[in-house]
Amino acid sequence: MMALLEVKDLKVRVEEREILHGLTLTVNEGEVHAIMGPNGSGKSTLSHVIAGKPGYEVTDGQILFKGEDLLEMEPDERAAKGVFLAFQYPVEIPGVATMNFLRTALNAQRKARGESEYSTPDFLKKVREVSKSLNIPQDMLKRGVNVGFSGGEKKRNEVLQMALFEPSLCILDEMDSGLDIDALRIAADGVNALRSPKRSMVVITHYQRLLNYIVPDVVHVMSRGRVVKSGGKELALELEASGYAQFEAA
Amino acid sequence: MNVAVAKTGGGRAVSDLFASAEGRLPGSPEVIAARREAFESYERLGLPHRRIEEWKYTDLRALVGEVLPLAAIPDAGALKRAAEAVKAHAIEGARKVVLVDGVFAADLSDVRALAPEAGFKTLRETLEKDAGLLKTASTDAVIALNAAMATDGVVLSIADGAQLSAPIQIIHIATAASASAFTRSRVAIGKGARATIVETFVAAEAKAYQVNDAVIVSVGDNADVAHIRLMDDAPDAVNITSQFITVGANTKLNLFSMTSGAAVSRLQGFITLAGEGSELSVNGVNLLKKTEHGDTTLVVDHAVPNCVSRETFRAVIDDRAHSVFQGRIIVRPDAQKTDGKMMTRALLLSDEAEADNKPELEIFADDVSCGHGATAGALDDSLLFYLKARGLPEKQAQALLIQAFVGEAIEQIADDGLREHVIGMAERWLERRS
Structure with missing residues (x-):
């Protein structure tokens, strides 16, 4: 199986403090990996570094995506190559209509890949299909990006983008935070519909609950900036019963 | 003090300017008299400068210097x-x-x-x-x-x-x-x-x-x-x-x-x-x-x-x-x-x-x-990163946020065609930037 994402001995600092102390992780094409761990273990840092968020200093190690050095790329180049981060807290962008944003982003990615821009009718048709399946009303798409959206709506908007942009790697950062069970089910159904042998996912979560809906192939436990244990989906259930304390001991 | 300032280079240049332009300036004799009066008033004051409260931030003497013919x-x-x-x-x-x-x-x-x-x-x-x-x-x-x-x-x-x-x-x-x-x-x-x-x-x-x-x-x-x-x-x-x-x-x-x-x-x-x-x-x-x-x-x-x-x-x-x-x-x-x-x-x-x-x-x-x-x-870094993470290059992400920023004022133009015209002007300015 081909490795899509290879994180090798990654060390990352934020403001002089090392958060990741040599993290190694390989995600093959088509696999869904869950990364679990207590608060402060470095889960979100990992997702931010993969997406290219400023403010993180990589002091050692590398990240390869389809064999290419991801750390050399700007965030927009990473997106065009097929990396998608579903944000834990999607930002509100007043004055930028969601529809305009979606079209601008999709066409920017296509342009970067040397593909032709979507025609307006094709784009609208596609957005309508996807938004319908995610229970996103059309009037929401006319509003500013995430402006006045509920927590569930914001997460569904992330899944909508995932469906439109068709990335090969989706990183879901705490997708379950702030969602009630119904909102979680809709978002998770949307994610499951996107599972494919050509697409990999990294599901970052604190709780096992999300993994009832998005069932992973591999589960990793992170603690203190490293992956400390990996296993099958049953590892998540073990953690639910025993907690993270066993990994917290120094 | 004011008199001395008015008599510096700027003031005299305008004086020449007015004399040479007079033949081109339209108006009845009454109008020409009003013009001369206005010109004298200007000459007394000279170009506005930073010590005039209304012009504190826009010192025309420093920024412009002289009035062209x-x-x-x-x-x-x-x-x-x-x-x-x-x-x-x-x-x-x-x-x-x-x-x-x-x-x-x-x-x-x-x-x-x-x-x-x-x-x-x-x-x-x-x-x-x-x-x-x-x-x-x-x-x-x-x-x-x-x-x-x-x-x-x-x-x-x-x-x-x-x-x-x-x-x-x-x-x-x-x-x-x-x-x-x-x-x-x-x-x-x-x-x-x-x-x-x-x-x-x-x-x-x-x-x-x-x-x-x-x-x-x-x-x-x-x-x-x-x-x-x-x-x-x-x-x-x-x-x-x-x-x-x-x-x-x-x-x-x-x-x-x-x-x-x-x-x-x-x-x-x-x-x-x-x-x-x-x-x-x-x-x-x-x-x-x-x-x-x-x-x-x-x-x-x-x-x-x-x-x-x-x-x-x-x-x-x-x-x-x-x-x-x-x-x-x-x-x-x-x-x-x-x-x-x-x-x-x-x-x-x-x-x-x-x-x-x-x-x-x-x-x-x-x-x-x-x-x-x-x-x-400045532009909000978290908004910029969100847009970049969605594939927009830096300048394009900035442009989208700038358009949103000025949009609130431009939206107040009621006429659709006119509003589009103004949005087009703002977009051209943004294109010249990138």
């Missing part, structure tokens, strides 16, 4: 270049009135289409009989200079009850390099009229020129009027525009201005709410880069009770550019139940960009609601 009457070549500029900047469907280097250009204008809703004359024609148009209550030196030197302008009167179906667009075109154009216009809008007036300032291949424009607007009762000023002059030009606007009762007036050109510019608006029950909305956008200096100075005078005024100003400042917003709201002793607010926001795109905001409230009535707010800051 009057532009020549445009020849056939200049008019041909101007015709190209008209094509590029005309608003679709608008009736055009074109001034080239400060002179009315009949062949480029559609003044016949203005009748019967709007009467049209040139300033030149008007001054044959009447010196009134050269007089304003202002003691400002650049306005006195304008009165002395104005070669032409547009005198429009919109009939009572007229419902103009298309905007009237006054296009000021500069074709002459290293020369000045002085224009003065009057727009009188009748009772119950509905009209949109646009003023556009552009260059036709001209460089390093100066524009000094004044417009006197009166809006009758129960009218619904929009006045839009779009200044896109050459990057090394100077544009000083003064607006005097008087508003009647139960009237809606929307003012909008956008600055996306000129090395040094100042729009100074003096708006008097003189009739009760009127609503004034003033929106402005400054788009500045390199070392450009753009100043918007507004005085809103609530002279009567029960009026509402709203000012929204947005400045986008890149490189080492400098944006100035001075907003004064005056509430006269009788003007009870005044509701006046202004909000200014500056977006700084570089560490060396500068924004000066000076809001002032002068309130002499005791039952009013007035306020102001000002913010200045």
